[in-house]
Amino acid sequence: MTTTADLALQKCLDAIATTFDSVFAEIEGWRAVIEQRIADAAGMLRAAELDALVENLVVAELAAPGALIIGAGAVAAPGFLDDAPWHLAWWLGHANTFGLGSADPSVRRLEAEEDPASDSFRDYTALEWWRVPAETGTRHITGPYVDYLCTDDYTLTLTMPVRFEHRLVGVVGADLYVNDVERALLPPVRSIGGSATLMNASRRVLVSTDPHRPTGSLLRDAGDSHVLPVGASSLLLVVG
Amino acid sequence: MPQSIRSTTAARAAVFAPLGGAGRAELVAQRLTDAIELGLLSSGERLPSEAEMARQFGVAIVTAREALEALREAGLVETKRGRDGGSYVLAGSPESRITRRVASLSRVELRDMGVYYTAIAAMSAELAADRATDDDIAHLRATVDAADVDSQQSMRRGEGTFRLEVAALAQSARLVREELRLQAEFAPLLWLCLRDGEYRVASRAAHLDVVAAIEAVDGEAARRATTAHIGQAIEWLLDTKADLERTAT
Numbered sequence: 001m002t003t004t005a006d007l008a009l010q011k012c013l014d015a016i017a018t019t020f021d022s023v024f025a026e027i028e029g030w031r032a033v034i035e036q037r038i039a040d041a042a043g044m045l046r047a048a049e050l051d052a053l054v055e056n057l058v059v060a061e062l063a064a065p066g067a068l069i070i071g072a073g074a075v076a077a078p079g080f081l082d083d084a085p086w087h088l089a090w091w092l093g094h095a096n097t098f099g100l101g102s103a104d105p106s107v108r109r110l111e112a113e114e115d116p117a118s119d120s121f122r123d124y125t126a127l128e129w130w131r132v133p134a135e136t137g138t139r140h141i142t143g144p145y146v147d148y149l150c151t152d153d154y155t156l157t158l159t160m161p162v163r164f165e166h167r168l169v170g171v172v173g174a175d176l177y178v179n180d181v182e183r184a185l186l187p188p189v190r191s192i193g194g195s196a197t198l199m200n201a202s203r204r205v206l207v208s209t210d211p212h213r214p215t216g217s218l219l220r221d222a223g224d225s226h227v228l229p230v231g232a233s234s235l236l237l238v239v240g
Numbered sequence: 241m242p243q244s245i246r247s248t249t250a251a252r253a254a255v256f257a258p259l260g261g262a263g264r265a266e267l268v269a270q271r272l273t274d275a276i277e278l279g280l281l282s283s284g285e286r287l288p289s290e291a292e293m294a295r296q297f298g299v300a301i302v303t304a305r306e307a308l309e310a311l312r313e314a315g316l317v318e319t320k321r322g323r324d325g326g327s328y329v330l331a332g333s334p335e336s337r338i339t340r341r342v343a344s345l346s347r348v349e350l351r352d353m354g355v356y357y358t359a360i361a362a363m364s365a366e367l368a369a370d371r372a373t374d375d376d377i378a379h380l381r382a383t384v385d386a387a388d389v390d391s392q393q394s395m396r397r398g399e400g401t402f403r404l405e406v407a408a409l410a411q412s413a414r415l416v417r418e419e420l421r422l423q424a425e426f427a428p429l430l431w432l433c434l435r436d437g438e439y440r441v442a443s444r445a446a447h448l449d450v451v452a453a454i455e456a457v458d459g460e461a462a463r464r465a466t467t468a469h470i471g472q473a474i475e476w477l478l479d480t481k482a483d484l485e486r487t488a489t
Contacts, residue, residue, distance in 0.1 A: 126379075128375075146411060146416045148404060152413065152417060218370070
């Protein structure tokens with residue numbers, strides 16, 4: 001029996017899926033351009049060429065007022081680029097205050113430590129936003145997590161693998177503030193009418209109708225609630 | 241009750257205390273002084289330009305200039321003109337620099353540093369025990385294993401990474417930012433005990449205790465292990481300071 005409650009639930013699942021699908025559609029577009037450029041260059045690309053390409057793709061999106069995306073770019077597989085063993089071509093949006101102190105934020109390049117000998121160097125291939133798309137070959141939502149590399153804030157990172165001749169040569173992706181995601185997703189989650197919690201595949205709460213179920217906590221036991229997948233996003237909605 | 245009236249007034253005054261200016265220049269100068277005295281910036285090394293430094297610290301250029309002026313006065317940097325111009329680090333032996341730094345802080349300051357850092361680190365560990373997944377725990381354990389107990393530098397670096405990871409597992413952006421800030425301010429001094437091989441072994445054991453507590457979802461134990469570990473580092477500093485003072489007199 002299809003009830004209004006079922007319809008409301010389906011509408012909610014669709015709204016959540018659409019929010020992430022639209023960001024992934026953007027990333028997919030960037031990936032297509034990057035993969036084409038790598039293919040045209042027969043896999044021989046310099047860091048400055050990747051930077052110019054990525055900057056062109058992401059800066060307009062980051063400068064848009066009210067954009068959900070607060071950071072975006074591409075990260076190269078170690079050793080892929082001709083002249084930079086480790087390289088991040090990542091831009092920060094105007095809403096992103098990372099590393100600024102008191103200065104006014106504007107769209108700018110992330111200055112990442114790319115020298116493995118340095119104390120502040122991080123091997124990004126060990127991080128979830130790299131590791132999972134590298135292992136599964138498909139898109140992935142990392143977080144909610146505190147990203148002290150790119151945002152200094154509570155973040156979701158959406159990434160997809162970039163390939164050349166069936167080989168992983170990098171990832172491309174975007175950062176979202178969990179703050180903004182909560183604002184965007186709470187209305188649809190509430191619209192179901194009952195108790196509902198959106199969590200990631202590790203059972204970490206992203207947003208809940210229950211104000212006492214904090215974002216970031218683990219829902220270790222969902223009791224007799226129904227756990228529903230949200231489209232192809234790997235997120236789960238716990239209802240009831 | 242006058243006490244409480246005064247404290248309200250003081251709290252109100254703090255709200256409107258001027259931002260920037262002298263306070264910030266002192267903070268920048270202190271950060272650089274610590275780095276020089278602890279050997280993180282070595283003798284002869286060229287500091288970034290005033291403009292670059294201002295950008296990195298997120299302060300005005302005039303503030304960076306003021307900080308450099310203070311370092312020049314303290315004899316810690318010299319400024320050269322011309323083609324290879326810029327500010328260069330001047331420093332004596334690492335041993336004497338550390339001695340100076342430990343001696344320059346009072347016992348009260350050292351203890352207070354420990355109390356504040358413990359508040360942040362122990363709360364992070366307690367929350368992490370509630371919020372870490374199995375993957376997170378495996379990653380944290382790998383962080384501990386990656387540090388080489390025979391190397392002071394590796395253990396220092398590992399200490400910073402471990403604390404930062406634990407704060408991140410607490411899922412609190414504010415705790416992570418405060419952890420980073422405190423590492424910049426205290427870490428070189430706080431973990432001086434890692435010069436001592438015995439403390440490096442104890443430090444690794446303390447990290448593993450914290451990981452085990454997080455794995456057992458035992459926030460109380462994670463908090464206790466963290467508090468004890470930082471406490472040991474502070475006691476080591478106080479002993480060192482006392483020894484220095486004894487030999488000086």
